[in-house]
Amino acid sequence: MTMTIKNIWGDNPWTIARDYAQISLGIIIYTIGYSCFLLPYQIISGGVSGISTFIYYSTGFHANYTYLLINIFLLILAIRIMGWRYFFRTIIVILIISVLIGILQEKLTYMGADGQEHLTCIIGNQKFMASVIGGLMEGLGLAVIFLAGGSTGGTDIIASCVNKYRDISLGRILLSLDIIIVGTSYFLSRNLETMVVGYVTMFISMNFLDFVINGARQSVQFTIISKKHEEIAQQIAEQVERGVTIIYGEGWYSKEKRNVLLVMAKRHESRRIFALIRQIDNNAFVTMSNVEGVFGEGFDKIKK
DSSP: OOOOHHHHHOSOHHHHHHHHHHHHHHHHHHHHIIIIIITTTTOOOSHHHHHHHHHHHHHOOOHHHHHHHHHHHHHHHHHHHHHHHHHHHHHHHHHHHHHHHHHHHHHHEEEOTTSSEEEOOTTOSOHHHHHHHHHHHHHHHHHHHHHTTOOOOTHHHHHHHHHHHSOOOHHHHHHHHHHHHHHTTHHHHSOHHHHHHHHHHHHHHHHHHHHHHHHHHOEEEEEEEOTTHHHHHHHIIIIIOOOEEEEEEEOTTTOOEEEEEEEEEEGGGHHHHHHHHHHHOTTOEEEEEEESOOBSTTSBOOOO
């Protein structure tokens, strides 16, 4: 079996570079959120990172090693379902996150008066604030990685396996899996507050994950009526790289034959489309409406 970078991330070098950059940014955001705001405050937010936190404070075994070992085990189990391409894309992310967690944990570690290792709480005695910041950063980091086609491993692997065959929100899957994990935080300190803070962090992280992903995937439908419909269609196809469908219509009052353009696009592309229409025909009649879901080439895939 020969596996190259192109096999893993695609054939277009620009796409490969973009995905690498986006995943790297997501990794940095996620790792800082976990290592600097959740781990030092003993906040278990769910997933393998939550298990790693629990094991670290229970046994002293460093979180990055636990994160790496559990993820490798889960990845091996997921190879048959997700394939080798998913395996290699995910293992790269897992290795980088494990290394970064180890580096940050080492930088934050100091020896206390009791002779034990402790982690520096960078915002002082502000556990709830740390949970909010950590939850937001974890959710944002996960979303950025997911949107580039990557994964941070752990329960994300399980969620991605389910999401491959069912059109279920990633946030909902992760939320269901993490409830039990966060519940174990009670046994860490026998403190109900610790468990409640963990659930708050999990809620913030998963909802922010869904918010970012759904916002990025939101699609719109354009209906365009113009005498210069051919030029508009050509520019949309070339500049925005979106398909255009021509619908043959007739004005009821004028009985004039009209060609109507139908365009499906991402919401963030709507400004470019409006700009192109305005440049070509400022008198064009245009409607734009939100679309609940778009499936097919260039959009989401239909789940089994």
